Amino acid sequence: MTRPPSPSLLRALADLLGAKGFSTDADTIAPWLTDWRGKYHGRAAAMLSPATTEEVAAAVRLCADAGVAIVPQGGNSGMVGGATPDATGDQLLLSLRRMNRVRHIDGPAQIAVAEAGVILQNFHDAVLAHNLRFPLTLGGKGSATIGGLVSTNAGGTQVLRHGTMRALVAGVEAVLPDGSVFDGLAPLKKDNRGYDLRHLFCGAEGTLGLVTAATLHLVPAAVARRTAWIGVESPDVALQLLRRLDAAIGPALEGFELIPHACLDAVLRHIPATRAPLGEAHPWYVLAELAGDDDSLLGNALESQLAAALDAGLVRDVALAKNDRESEDFWRLRDSISEAERAEGPALQHDISVPVDLMPAFIADNPARLAAAFPGARALSFGHLGDGNVHHHVQPPADVDGAAWIAEHGAGLSRLVYAHVIELGGSISAEHGIGQMKRDILAELDSPARLAALRSIKHGLDPAGIFNPGKLIV
Ligand SMILES: Cc1cc2nc3c(=O)[nH]c(=O)nc-3n(C[C@H](O)[C@H](O)[C@H](O)COP(=O)(O)OP(=O)(O)OC[C@H]3O[C@@H](n4cnc5c(N)ncnc54)[C@H](O)[C@@H]3O)c2cc1C
Structure with missing residues (x-):
């Protein structure tokens, strides 16, 4: 207490x-x-x-x-x-x-040490000055900090190639609940002294330690980048396209985002100076990006793959970004979805993952399950198809008081979504964490063995429960 x-x-x-x-x-x-x-x-x-x-x-x-x-x-x-x-x-x-200093950038070793309060966008800029890149980005990059990214094991739009934050953390410095300092910043490739504390702090949401700095892996700054906005019929077709691109140009494929037309429409209505990349509307879009060091190779690879997919009738239409500016415009459409959705009114957000191959079935089946139990509820899925992770957002029926409807039905509706996710072998939190929003549903649906292990770790490190009580695990 x-x-x-x-x-x-x-x-x-x-x-x-x-x-x-x-x-x-x-x-x-x-x-x-x-x-x-x-x-x-x-x-x-x-x-x-x-x-x-x-x-x-x-x-x-x-x-x-x-x-x-x-x-x-x-x-x-x-x-x-x-x-x-x-x-x-x-x-x-x-x-x-x-605590917003980048303490050290080691170009040849492709490593940097950043304090917890460094804002992601500033970190990108700092390492770019050394011709390097931190390959994790997300819509909140203007506010999200290194400490928050570590503590939520954040994902974003480049996980397909570079992994989540955990894969990019080479070391951590953290203050423990008794006030002692754990100095694990050394970027050791090999370290078999038992449990990996560095990784334990990734995704701990501030319940085990206060991350004060992290050593982070970098990659060479991308010399070339090719971005395409692609109209497709369905998530199932998008997955077929992903498999094709993966087989042909896999190592260069860095982003593969799925966007339903309703999300693009909301962005165009709420976010100033945005425009649709394609002349006609399509039911779904894929935002695909390749990064590498040979521009013409990338361009040829993407163009020839997409031309073949068009010929095969797999994709409906394609817009290729002609330059960095257009590429940024495409990404702005994707990154603005949360903001546009916020402007649309209240919604129930579910950040979930299932095995990649099962995601189209989840996206197709879940709305029908919801509609049967909650008539008029409108489900939208968008995001990181290549990671088997979508943000599955459910808006209240159009003709009701949204906030009141969510207060009455929200918990039951979310339980239905999560039960479906678990049926498919998935996770009720893909990248946003548990916090207070999912604490109770985690306690209800997660396996007893896993919950007991999480509680033991929390109690062992923070017996008095002073770090972020009421979050993640109770
Ligand atoms: C528009 C938008 C788009 C987003 N897109 C994505 C996305 O694609 N992928 C994704 O993963 N996330 C996304 N997010 C969510 C968010 O940006 C991430 O969760 C990010 O990691 C939070 O960082 P923060 O510094 O804001 O942390 P905060 O929100 O301040 O904190 C998050 C958690 O970490 C803990 N914490 C923060 N700092 C520390 C520290 N130094 N030590 C210990 N605990 C700490 C807090 O207690 C809290 O539990 C998005 C957010 C926005 C606004």
Whole structure:
């Protein structure tokens, strides 16, 4: 059981962190008490913003001695309410955003050490100056931080080729719940000293440690990039196209995103200065991207594969980006889907994965299952088909009060979606994590053996439960 912070603890934290690192000012803290989707609202006794690992460790020691809960936060772009404190006002928000230095870039070794608060877009820019690339990107790159990306084991649009955050993390520095510092930044290729703590912090959502820095793998900056926007009949055809491209040009294929027409339509209506790449509407689109170091090779490969797919009647139409600007315009359509959807009104979001081959069946069958139980519910699936991961969003019937409908039916509807996912051998969280949004459904649907192991790990590292209580596992 955690306790509310005493005035003397707050004074000690204020002395430790100084005016820039400590605030109880309601206006300063307010923007950070609601999650990006506006679903979760919390309160906090204070916001701590340490600037160094030593300050984080000292603050944690004070809180550990007092039994006070800490909620770590990076860019607050997470999708499951993981960085939002509870409503008691007894928890302390600990922002890592001031720890925003790229400590080191080793070009020849293709490695960089970045502090937790470095914003993903800034990290991309920093390594590009060394002709290198960090091959993970996502729509929230202007706010998401390295610490948040590690802690959610984020995915994004290049997982197909480069893996999730876990595959890109070569080392981690973290402050543990007793205030000790785990220094695991050394990028060891081989290290068999038992459990891999570095990977344990990936996806731990701040429940085991406060990530203060990470060593990250880089790749050479892409010399060439070819992007295509492709109209297709169905997810099943999109998967056939993926298999074809994979067989022919697999190693160069970096992105393969599936987008239904309704999502493109919402983006065109809500996001300024966007336009459809193809003259006619198609039921589904694929956004495919190749990256490599030979532009003409890539261009020829993509063009010849897509021409053959057109001839075979597999794809309905294709727009090839003529330059980087057009390629960015295509990606903007994809990256704006969440924002456009937010503007459409409330929806139930399910970030799920199933084996790649089963995804078309899930996308085809799930809406019918939902419609049978919840007439009028409108399901949309978009995202990372190549990873077997889509964002399956369900909007309330058009003629009802959406928020009230979700309050009444949301839990039952989501349970139906997740039961289907589990039936297919999938996961109820592909890349966004569990946070507070999926904590209860995880506890209900996950296997007892797995849940017991997760709880033992949490209890072993944080017996007093001061790190991000109420998130991920209870
Ligand atoms: C438009 C948009 C598109 C997105 N697209 C994708 C996508 O394609 N793929 C994807 O995976 N995600 C996506 N996201 C979600 C989000 O960007 C990621 O979850 C990201 O990793 C969150 O980073 P953050 O710094 O904002 O973390 P926050 O939201 O601040 O925190 C996320 C979780 O990590 C914990 N945490 C944060 N920092 C630390 C730290 N230093 N130490 C310990 N715990 C910490 C928090 O307590 C919380 O549990 C998207 C978000 C937006 C807004």
